[in-house]
Amino acid sequence: MTTVITVPPSLDDETFEQVFDQLAPVPADEKVLIDARHTRWSSPFGLTALLTVGQSREVRADFTGPEAEDTASYWQRAGFYRHAEELFELHGHVPRARNLSGESNVLLEITPVEKSDDVHGVVERIQTKAQVILVNELNLDAQTTMRFAMTLSEACQNIVEHAEARGWVAVQTYTWRQRLGRRVVVIAVCDAGIGFRRSLEMAQGRKRIDRWDDGVALEDAVVRGVSRFHDPGRGQGLAGVQRFVAKWDGKLSIRSGTARIAIVPPWDTDTPLLRHLPPFPGAQLQITIPERVVSR
Amino acid sequence: MKHFIDVSVVLRQTGSGQYSNLVTRSTGAAVRQEIELAVAALPERTLTIIDFSSVGMMDFSCADEVVGKLLNDIRRGPEPREVYIAVSGVGDSHLEAIETVLECYGLAVVVEDAHGPWRVVGPLDDDSRRACNAVNRRGRACAADIAPELGESADLTDRTLNTLWERRLVMRDANGYLALQMAL
Numbered sequence: 001m002t003t004v005i006t007v008p009p010s011l012d013d014e015t016f017e018q019v020f021d022q023l024a025p026v027p028a029d030e031k032v033l034i035d036a037r038h039t040r041w042s043s044p045f046g047l048t049a050l051l052t053v054g055q056s057r058e059v060r061a062d063f064t065g066p067e068a069e070d071t072a073s074y075w076q077r078a079g080f081y082r083h084a085e086e087l088f089e090l091h092g093h094v095p096r097a098r099n100l101s102g103e104s105n106v107l108l109e110i111t112p113v114e115k116s117d118d119v120h121g122v123v124e125r126i127q128t129k130a131q132v133i134l135v136n137e138l139n140l141d142a143q144t145t146m147r148f149a150m151t152l153s154e155a156c157q158n159i160v161e162h163a164e165a166r167g168w169v170a171v172q173t174y175t176w177r178q179r180l181g182r183r184v185v186v187i188a189v190c191d192a193g194i195g196f197r198r199s200l201e202m203a204q205g206r207k208r209i210d211r212w213d214d215g216v217a218l219e220d221a222v223v224r225g226v227s228r229f230h231d232p233g234r235g236q237g238l239a240g241v242q243r244f245v246a247k248w249d250g251k252l253s254i255r256s257g258t259a260r261i262a263i264v265p266p267w268d269t270d271t272p273l274l275r276h277l278p279p280f281p282g283a284q285l286q287i288t289i290p291e292r293v294v295s296r
Numbered sequence: 297m298k299h300f301i302d303v304s305v306v307l308r309q310t311g312s313g314q315y316s317n318l319v320t321r322s323t324g325a326a327v328r329q330e331i332e333l334a335v336a337a338l339p340e341r342t343l344t345i346i347d348f349s350s351v352g353m354m355d356f357s358c359a360d361e362v363v364g365k366l367l368n369d370i371r372r373g374p375e376p377r378e379v380y381i382a383v384s385g386v387g388d389s390h391l392e393a394i395e396t397v398l399e400c401y402g403l404a405v406v407v408e409d410a411h412g413p414w415r416v417v418g419p420l421d422d423d424s425r426r427a428c429n430a431v432n433r434r435g436r437a438c439a440a441d442i443a444p445e446l447g448e449s450a451d452l453t454d455r456t457l458n459t460l461w462e463r464r465l466v467m468r469d470a471n472g473y474l475a476l477q478m479a480l
Contacts, residue, residue: 233360
């Protein structure tokens with residue numbers, strides 16, 4: 001029997017919970033069909049998280065992409081289908097691959113991250129384009145480009161250091177009309193690896209506590225800077241990400257297992273910590289940096 | 297004696313030659329190990345200047361390996377040696393990463409400034425920082441020289457300077473204390 005998982009029309013970190021919710025009761029060794037025929041838009045989080053859905057299945061999932069030509073074409077240009085064909089049985093219309101070079105809002109097409117070299121590649125590729133977009137379109141200062149690349153590097157390294165599985169990263173800008181009315185740059189880094197809780201459980205000499213779950217693990221890692229490694233300099237990557245996000249009035253959210261933590265800026269109404277969400281392996285991280293409003 | 301290490305050259309030697317950025321922990325660890333080998337081969341009282349000027353960007357994980365762990369191993373290792381480390385060619389983003397990791401280790405390092413006296417970055421109490429900056433401005437000083445400037449007794453100033461020497465932030469000889477800048 002194949003269970004149909006319906007992808008919402010607009011796919012972002014919030015609406016993706018509908019996908020996780022539908023997947024939760026279906027054992028990993030049962031066939032699913034990911035039905036995105038009626039999806040019209042996806043954030044980079046949506047696209048990279050969809051890949052992790054394919055990654056998390058023991059039986060190769062079926063996938064039907066958007067029927068809307070412009071949406072399907074955009075997903076192709078963002079690199080989605082290139083990776084999806086390795087993970088899913090693709091059905092329906094798959095748009096032809098086209099050159100991405102003219103796509104100004106894609107800072108980084110969907111890129112696999114598994115080893116240190118992949119992070120080097122991501123950082124090298126993004127720097128030139130990030131300079132133009134962060135400064136000219138988002139009104140951030142020129143120094144920001146380096147910090148942005150540092151943030152991206154640390155976010156990707158969570159996969160290399162902790163996931164024990166491949167993940168994907170994507171970076172895009174778009175206008176966030178509904179929530180913010182401004183342009184934003186969004187980094188999405190998603191994997192279906194072991195997640196924060198299991199990573200922290202590997203720490204040598206870790207003390208067991210009564211109230212231990214994915215939520216506590218996320219609080220430990222994000223709020224208290226706990227790492228599974230005991231060296232003094234560990235845990236600085238996520239702390240650096242948070243400083244960058246705070247400086248630019250941005251937002252950081254990380255979902256792992258059954259919990260999701262968010263560093264919420266004043267412009268957003270998200271909940272800082274959600275527990276008892278539908279379980280999903282790995283970690284799914286999103287960083288949103290809004291356009292800076294310049295008074296004229 | 298001075299010894300100069302261009303981090304971008306070490307980066308190439310570690311097999312990451314096609315990249316100009318110092319990112320990822322494994323890259324940082326490989327670079328640190330190369331620098332440790334080089335420093336271990338140097339005689340006592342050598343100043344090693346680690347130069348970042350050809351490194352585009354350095355993330356926190358790399359800063360932890362190349363600066364934090366390196367200094368920690370050298371200064372707090374099983375066989376402490378009188379070797380000195382300074383860093384040069386650091387931009388604002390390098391500094392942010394370096395200061396962050398130094399805070400974790402409770403270590404400070406002298407930073408070469410092309411336009412003036414070298415300065416110390418990292419956690420240091422106010423008296424020590426002022427004493428270190430005073431030595432860096434003068435090039436050479438003994439406790440009696442800078443005690444009035446610090447508003448402390450010569451004895452207390454000498455203790456402060458001696459602690460700076462133990463932390464390898466200034467050098468010491470028979471005549472007093474020297475800024476790392478003065479190393480030949």
